[in-house]
Amino acid sequence: MTPAARLSAAMDVLDRVAAGGNAEQALTQWARASRFAGSGDRAAVRDLVFTALRRRHSHAALGGGESGRALILGALREAGTDPAALFTGEAHAPAPLSAQETAHLARPVALEGTVALDCPDWLAPQLQASLGADFAPVMQALRDRAPVYLRVNTARGDRAAAQASLAAEGIATRPAPLAETALEVTGNERRIRNAQAYRDGLVELQDAASQALVAALPVRPGQRVLDYCAGGGGKVLALAARARQQLFAHDADPGRMRDLPARAARAGTEVQLLTGPEAAARGPYDLVLLDVPCSGSGAWRRAPEAKWRLTPERLRDLQEIQSEVLDKTMSYVAPGGCLAYATCSVIEAENGARIKAFLAAHPDWRCSFQRRFTPLEGGDGFYLALLTRR
Numbered sequence: 001m002t003p004a005a006r007l008s009a010a011m012d013v014l015d016r017v018a019a020g021g022n023a024e025q026a027l028t029q030w031a032r033a034s035r036f037a038g039s040g041d042r043a044a045v046r047d048l049v050f051t052a053l054r055r056r057h058s059h060a061a062l063g064g065g066e067s068g069r070a071l072i073l074g075a076l077r078e079a080g081t082d083p084a085a086l087f088t089g090e091a092h093a094p095a096p097l098s099a100q101e102t103a104h105l106a107r108p109v110a111l112e113g114t115v116a117l118d119c120p121d122w123l124a125p126q127l128q129a130s131l132g133a134d135f136a137p138v139m140q141a142l143r144d145r146a147p148v149y150l151r152v153n154t155a156r157g158d159r160a161a162a163q164a165s166l167a168a169e170g171i172a173t174r175p176a177p178l179a180e181t182a183l184e185v186t187g188n189e190r191r192i193r194n195a196q197a198y199r200d201g202l203v204e205l206q207d208a209a210s211q212a213l214v215a216a217l218p219v220r221p222g223q224r225v226l227d228y229c230a231g232g233g234g235k236v237l238a239l240a241a242r243a244r245q246q247l248f249a250h251d252a253d254p255g256r257m258r259d260l261p262a263r264a265a266r267a268g269t270e271v272q273l274l275t276g277p278e279a280a281a282r283g284p285y286d287l288v289l290l291d292v293p294c295s296g297s298g299a300w301r302r303a304p305e306a307k308w309r310l311t312p313e314r315l316r317d318l319q320e321i322q323s324e325v326l327d328k329t330m331s332y333v334a335p336g337g338c339l340a341y342a343t344c345s346v347i348e349a350e351n352g353a354r355i356k357a358f359l360a361a362h363p364d365w366r367c368s369f370q371r372r373f374t375p376l377e378g379g380d381g382f383y384l385a386l387l388t389r390r
């Protein structure tokens with residue numbers, strides 16, 4: 001594909017996302033319908049789409065609108081590329097610029113405040129209050145692509161062995177300071193899923209802060225652990241590598257745990273999947289991990305459309321769900337056990353405020369540890385609170 005044809009494809013995908021589609025699915029649909037697109041084309045279109053979504057506010061201002069075409073015009077303008085040479089209308093290139101577009105592109109645009117930071121306007125005060133002096137740097141960081149991190153499965157080998165195995169297949173990595181198990185991929189990341197170390201379960205794809213969060217959980221061999229919001233199981237598998245435990249996983253949407261048994265087998269461990277009633281009946285557990293549904297604000301680099309889809313109503317609903325999950329599962333914790341509350345959000349209302357509300361309603365509980373991670377440390381934004389009975 002020519003560079004101009006890649007722009008047309010990205011515009012098309014962005015329009016599908018604007019109509020309510022999910023970016024990953026829209027890209028997959030486009031790739032299936034575009035057999036002529038090689039892996040380089042798919043990667044380039046993906047980059048264009050994700051950058052435009054991360055920077056939708058500023059690109060819309062620069063490009064003169066929120067359509068896929070305007071966002072791509074904004075991206076070219078930000079990069080200092082003259083669109084006229086690409087927007088020729090020839091073959092699969094975008095149609096030539098209209099008079100209105102030409103006029104907009106000629107007008108100076110000063111990017112300021114929430115537009116320059118690509119921050120949703122309504123959420124800026126809350127984010128500012130949550131992050132303080134880190135607000136602008138964090139929002140800036142969320143405008144860029146996230147690093148790719150691997151978790152070394154220490155049940156299979158150490159970090160040096162994983163690095164050596166990956167290097168033998170041309171995949172460059174370096175240790176990431178956030179967690180002892182974390183490697184940052186610095187070259188040839190597209191080869192990971194075919195690499196021997198990945199197929200053998202020596203490494204898994206997992207954000208470094210997510211690994212650091214799991215490293216902070218109180219884990220002892222032989223204990224019973226319930227991952228109550230297990231999703232794909234990233235955290236429960238990271239827990240499995242730390243010590244031999246009896247592991248149980250539940251999710252309100254069991255379909256999300258579909259790949260968990262196969263992933264567990266690849267990692268050399270076993271996780272029992274439980275329905276809601278089973279999760280209640282099989283307790284108590286020494287550790288109950290609640291990786292609750294949240295705004296995902298700490299992970300907006302990876303799922304940037306979520307940044308613009310979040311609404312005040314949805315944020316309120318999420319807080320209700322978060323408190324409900326805490327209230328429901330506190331009785332699942334064994335005496336002396338721990339209830340671990342986690343989000344991938346940097347919004348205080350989903351983090352410390354939920355814990356404060358929980359402790360106010362349940363004075364027999366206390367918070368023994370809390371930690372917030374932001375993208376300024378390299379990984380995604382996360383929050384962890386450890387709760388124990390007094």
Ligand SMILES: C[S@@+](CC[C@H](N)C(=O)[O-])C[C@H]1O[C@@H](n2cnc3c(N)ncnc32)[C@H](O)[C@@H]1O
Binds near residue numbers: 229232235251
């Ligand atoms: C942040 S994701 C979990 C990610 C996962 N722990 C990981 O590390 O890959 C939150 C999960 O909570 C699930 N969920 C939503 N509401 C729930 C509820 N009331 N009870 C249990 N799980 C819920 C969602 O289906 C989603 O899979």
